[in-house]
Amino acid sequence: xxxxxxxxxxxxxxxxxxxxxxxxxxxxxxxxxxxxxxxxxxxxxxxxxxxxxxxxxxxxxxxxxxxxxxxxxxxxxxxxxxxxxxxxxxxxxxxxxxxxxxxxxxxxxxxxxxxxxxxxxxxxxxxxxxxxxxxxxxxxxxxxxxxxxxxxxxxxxxxxxxxxxxxxxxxxxxxxxxxxxxxxxxxxxxxxxxxxxxxxxxxxxxxxxxxxxxxxxxxxxxxxxxxxxxxxxxxxxxx
Amino acid sequence: xxxxxxxxxxxxxxxxxxxxxxxxxxxxxxxxxxxxxxxxxxxxxxxxxxxxxxxxxxxxxxxxxxxxxxxxxxxxxxxxxxxxxxxxxxxxxxxxxxxxxxxxxxxxxxxxxxxxxxxxxxxxxxxxxxxxxxxxxxxxxxxxxxxxxxxxxxxxxxxxxxxxxxxxxxxxxxxxxxxxxxxxxxxxxxxxxxxxxxxxxxxxxxxxxxxxxxxxxxxxxxxxxxxxxxxxxxxxxxxxxxxxxxxxxxxxxxxxxxxxxxxxxxxxxxxxxxxxxxxxxxxxxxxxxxxxxxxxxxxxxxxxxxxxxxxxxxxxxxxxxxxxx
Numbered sequence: 001x002x003x004x005x006x007x008x009x010x011x012x013x014x015x016x017x018x019x020x021x022x023x024x025x026x027x028x029x030x031x032x033x034x035x036x037x038x039x040x041x042x043x044x045x046x047x048x049x050x051x052x053x054x055x056x057x058x059x060x061x062x063x064x065x066x067x068x069x070x071x072x073x074x075x076x077x078x079x080x081x082x083x084x085x086x087x088x089x090x091x092x093x094x095x096x097x098x099x100x101x102x103x104x105x106x107x108x109x110x111x112x113x114x115x116x117x118x119x120x121x122x123x124x125x126x127x128x129x130x131x132x133x134x135x136x137x138x139x140x141x142x143x144x145x146x147x148x149x150x151x152x153x154x155x156x157x158x159x160x161x162x163x164x165x166x167x168x169x170x171x172x173x174x175x176x177x178x179x180x181x182x183x184x185x186x187x188x189x190x191x192x193x194x195x196x197x198x199x200x201x202x203x204x205x206x207x208x209x210x211x212x213x214x215x216x217x218x219x220x221x222x223x224x225x226x227x228x229x230x231x232x233x234x235x236x237x238x239x
Numbered sequence: 240x241x242x243x244x245x246x247x248x249x250x251x252x253x254x255x256x257x258x259x260x261x262x263x264x265x266x267x268x269x270x271x272x273x274x275x276x277x278x279x280x281x282x283x284x285x286x287x288x289x290x291x292x293x294x295x296x297x298x299x300x301x302x303x304x305x306x307x308x309x310x311x312x313x314x315x316x317x318x319x320x321x322x323x324x325x326x327x328x329x330x331x332x333x334x335x336x337x338x339x340x341x342x343x344x345x346x347x348x349x350x351x352x353x354x355x356x357x358x359x360x361x362x363x364x365x366x367x368x369x370x371x372x373x374x375x376x377x378x379x380x381x382x383x384x385x386x387x388x389x390x391x392x393x394x395x396x397x398x399x400x401x402x403x404x405x406x407x408x409x410x411x412x413x414x415x416x417x418x419x420x421x422x423x424x425x426x427x428x429x430x431x432x433x434x435x436x437x438x439x440x441x442x443x444x445x446x447x448x449x450x451x452x453x454x455x456x457x458x459x460x461x462x463x464x465x466x467x468x469x470x471x472x473x474x475x476x477x478x479x480x481x482x483x484x485x486x487x488x489x490x491x492x493x494x495x496x497x498x499x500x501x502x503x504x505x506x507x508x509x510x511x512x513x514x515x516x517x518x519x520x521x522x523x524x525x526x527x528x529x530x531x532x533x534x535x536x537x538x539x540x541x542x543x544x545x546x547x548x549x550x551x552x553x554x555x556x557x558x559x560x561x562x563x564x
Binding site: 048069086087088 | 430433434436437439440441443444445446447448449450451452453505
């Protein structure tokens with residue numbers, strides 16, 4: 001579904017990503033780990049089109065995304081949540097969810113949809129029904145994360161990139177988000193790339209884990225195997 | 240207010256504005272009314288990009304001035320009538336707005352604001368050095384005392400729809416202000432308005448959700464520039480004389496952004512309120528003290544609202560009514 005070929009991204013003299021090759025299968029749950037500054041967020045910025053001046057190719061469903069702006073990639077079915085939540089603060093939660101439906105869905109994927117029922121459904125799935133008409137500024141951290149995921153998922157994307165959706169949450173809240181992500185994958189067959197530092201979550205969520213260090217892939221294997229890779233231990237887990 | 244009631248009020252206001260020209264003989268209300276209505280249109284025009292889209296534009300005066308000089312060019316070239324002058328002014332500014340937007344809208348925040356300020360300086364310098372439109376000395380545009388259209392006497396002391404040009408221009412300005420309100424209200428209720436609000440709140444998130452941010456910003460800039468240009472297009476006919484320093488005055492840009500910030504930027508009502516408050520105070524100051532203190536009034540109001548009511552007058556009302564509940 002997603003193919004990344006020879007991807008390199010430099011910021012001046014600093015190489016953030018170096019010759020990355022990565023394939024992601026349809027419906028897969030992929031964990032992305034690595035120390036801070038290892039290139040994980042740069043990679044997803046290249047996939048989503050926030051960064052476009054990279055070398056190499058990004059293919060989605062066999063089509064090159066290289067010349068496409070972020071909004072056009074969203075309309076192809078690529079969606080993301082942000083490490084630091086970025087809600088539309090002047091809009092209620094319900095209105096936040098209308099935006100992707102109006103733009104990503106109506107202009108890209110499907111032509112006729114019942115927006116109200118789609119929004120109601122995702123609000124209910126995310127357990128945000130009581131807060132639907134409130135502004136995001138009133139939300140707790142966990143509800144803010146749920147809103148981010150709901151907004152990313154309401155357009156029914158083919159690929160969801162979750163960027164540290166569990167950062168700053170308590171143990172039980174992490175379990176809640178984990179349950180939501182697994183349910184989304186199982187019920188809608190959406191491919192999910194999860195960037196996360198919480199290893200417990202990565203291990204129970206992922207079918208495959210890719211570890212980055214200094215802009216390079218140092219491991220690409222199952223969760224059980226990745227913890228045994230010496231380079232991963234040295235760079236990320238600690239010996 | 241629902242749409243039927245809204246459009247009914249608009250129609251009533253059109254009628255009332257015409258009746259005032261029939262029943263009021265004193266010319267001062269038309270002079271003051273024209274000035275306030277002009278401010279209302281400028282505030283609404285600025286708010287399309289600045290308020291709905293969150294892009295602070297210091298170059299409004301450039302679009303106003305280019306509209307005014309577009310009208311002068313149309314008059315010099317083929318003796319264009321007032322409606323054609325207004326149309327050419329609007330079109331000219333819209334084209335410049337589209338071009339400027341394409342070049343500058345990839346910039347954000349303060350960089351965009353500086354770029355628009357630069358546009359103002361460049362536009363004024365160009366007109367200063369263009370002899371065809373009078374250069375630094377300015378240009379005259381003398382309206383006819385009696386104006387007719389397809390055999391109907393529009394302006395004429397006896398038997399005309401309006402007694403003089405000032406009354407006609409006041410009525411025209413009313414129509415333009417109401418039309419601008421209708422346009423702004425339609426934007427707010429449309430997909431375009433919601434897209435602009437999303438990019439104002441967070442441009443990166445909006446783009447990631449499929450919102451074509453550059454396209455929306457270009458539409459907003461072109462519309463905003465066109466409306467400023469229309470206001471400028473009527474200006475030479477009203478003043479009968481125009482020169483670059485006043486047509487491209489920074490005061491126009493400051494007023495255009497101060498009024499929505501004072502009234503509130505989220506709906507069309509905010510800029511209208513801001514313009515009415517500021518315009519009325521400036522008229523009172525002009526009559527009782529001097530027009531020289533107008534900018535001081537704007538400055539004091541702007542600073543006070545930024546500190547004490549960052550969401551403007553409407554935000555203040557909302558906050559107060561919430562507390563009461």
